[in-house]
Amino acid sequence: MNPATKPTEIDQPTAHLRLVSDRAGSAAPGITLSGVSKTYRSRDGDVPSLRPLDFHINEGEFFVVVGPSGCGKSTLLKMISGLLAPSTGEILVEGEPVTKPHGNVGIVFQNALLLPWRNILSNVMLPIDMKKLPRNEYLPRAKALLKLVGLEGFEKKLPWQLSGGMQQRASICRALVHDPKIMLMDEPFGALDAMTREKMNVELMRIQRETGKTVLLITHSIPEAVFLADRVLVMTERPGAIAAIYDVPLPRPRSLDAMADPAFTELVQRIRKHFFTQSALD
Numbered sequence: 238m239n240p241a242t243k244p245t246e247i248d249q250p251t252a253h254l255r256l257v258s259d260r261a262g263s264a265a266p267g268i269t270l271s272g273v274s275k276t277y278r279s280r281d282g283d284v285p286s287l288r289p290l291d292f293h294i295n296e297g298e299f300f301v302v303v304g305p306s307g308c309g310k311s312t313l314l315k316m317i318s319g320l321l322a323p324s325t326g327e328i329l330v331e332g333e334p335v336t337k338p339h340g341n342v343g344i345v346f347q348n349a350l351l352l353p354w355r356n357i358l359s360n361v362m363l364p365i366d367m368k369k370l371p372r373n374e375y376l377p378r379a380k381a382l383l384k385l386v387g388l389e390g391f392e393k394k395l396p397w398q399l400s401g402g403m404q405q406r407a408s409i410c411r412a413l414v415h416d417p418k419i420m421l422m423d424e425p426f427g428a429l430d431a432m433t434r435e436k437m438n439v440e441l442m443r444i445q446r447e448t449g450k451t452v453l454l455i456t457h458s459i460p461e462a463v464f465l466a467d468r469v470l471v472m473t474e475r476p477g478a479i480a481a482i483y484d485v486p487l488p489r490p491r492s493l494d495a496m497a498d499p500a501f502t503e504l505v506q507r508i509r510k511h512f513f514t515q516s517a518l519d
Contacts, residue, residue, distance in 0.1 A: 265332035266296035267451060268317060268419065272326035275312050285476035286312050289326060292470060292482065296418075299445055299452045303462040304472030305512065310455040313477070314421050317453065318342050331418060340368070343412030345422045349404035351396040351411075358383065358392035361410045368415065375414060382410040385444060402433040409444060420445075422454040426461075435493060438465055442491060459508050463501055464491065471511050480511045 275287040287309040294300045304310050315321035317328055319338040328335040330342070343364075351360045358379060365375045383389055386406040396404055405425060412420055425441075426434040442465060445452050456462050462469045463485055471480040486500045495501055 265329065266418075267298070267331070268294040268453065269329040270317075270326065271329075273313075273316065273323045273328055274325045275309065275316065275321070276324045288476050288478040290477075290479060292479065294451060294453060296451055297449050299442070299454070299465060299467045300470065301454045301456060301462040301466035301468070302470045302472060303456055303459055303508065304477060305474055306457060307475045308472045309475060309477035310457075310472060311423055314344075314423050314453065314455055317419075318344055318421055340415065341417050342419045342421050343415065343417040345405075345408050345412045345420065345425045347424045347427045349396070349401075349408040351404055351407060353396055356393045356395055357388065357399070357407050360396065360407055361414050363411060364415045370415065378416065379410065379414050382413055383407070385447065386410060386440065400433075401429055402437055405429070405437060406440065409441070413444075413448060413450065417450070419451045419453065422452065424455055424457070427456075434461075439491075439493065441465065442489070446490060459505050460496065460501075463487075463504050463508070464496060469504075469508065471508055473511075481508075483508065 270290050270292055272289045272291060273287070274285075274289045277284045277286055290313070302310055302313065312321065316323050317330070317335065319335045319342075322336075330339065333339075333341075351357075352363070355363070361379045361383065362372065362376065364370075365372060365379075380389075380392070383392060386409065388403060388406055388410070391399065391403070396407075399407070408425075409420075422441075426437045429437060438461060441452075454462075454465060464487075466485050469483045469485060471483070472478065473480045483504060485504065487495050487498060
C-alpha cells in the first residue's frame with residue numbers, strides 16, 4: 238500500500254467533554270509555520286538548531302514529529318507553545334501569531350511532573366488555579382476527564398500512590414482541563430516500560446478521538462510515530478530540517494494489531510531509510 242494514501246477521518250468528539258464552550262472565531266484553524274528557524278547564541282559563536290521549516294497542522298489532526306536526538310524536536314515544540322522565540326519566521330496558532338506563551342495549548346512532558354503534595358484532582362486543576370479561572374466551571378470538566386482516562390475513584394490519591402502510567406494519564410488530564418485547542422506532547426511515554434507505553438499509546442488515541450483535540454507529539458520512535466499519527470514529519474540530523482512528511486494509511490480506530498499490517502511495516506521501513514542506523518530511533 239502506498240504511504241501517501243490519505244488517512245481515515247477521525248471520529249467526532251463526544252459531547253460530555255464540551256463542558257466549557259468552544260472558542261469561536263474567524264482565525265484559520267490549526268498550526269502554521271512559515272520560515273521558522275532557531276539559532277542559539279554562545280560564546281563560541283552561533284549554534285544552529287533548526288533550519289527554516291514550513292508546514293501546517295490541520296485542526297483535529299494527530300501530527301507526529303520523529304527524528305534523532307538533538308535534531309531540534311523539543312525546540313520546535315517550545316516555539317509553538319510560545320515558551321521560546323524563533324530566530325526567523327512566523328508561527329500561527331488558530332491564525333494568531335505566537336509571540337508569548339498562550340492559553341490555546343496544553344503541554345505534556347516526558348515525566349508527569351505532578352506536585353507531590355497535591356492530590357490527583359488538585360493536580361489536574363492546577364492550570365485553572367494558576368490562570369485564576371472559575372473553579373466551579375472547570376471542576377466538572379476535570380472529573381469528566383479523569384473518568385475518561387480511567388482514574389475515577391483516584392481523585393483524592395497522591396501521585397506516589399499511582400503507577401507511572403496512571404500519573405501520565407493525570408498529566409494528560411491536566412493539559413486538557415482548560416479546554417485548549419491544541420495538545421503538545423514531548424516524548425510523553427519515554428520513561429515508561431514497553432508494555433505500559435503500548436497501552437498508553439492506545440489510550441492516547443482514544444482520548445484524542447473523543448476530545449477532538451489537535452495533537453502534536455514529539456518522539457524518536459518510528460513505530461510509535463506511525464502507530465499514532467495521521468501524518469508523520471521526519472526530521473533530519475541537527476540542525477533539523479524536514480526530510481519528508483508522510484500520510485499514514487491505517488484506518489481508525491486502531492489497535493495494537495495495526496502493527497502487523499503490511500502498510501504499517503512498509504511505512505516504518507520507509508522512514509528508517511532516512512537515517513543511517515536502522516535501529517537507532519526505536
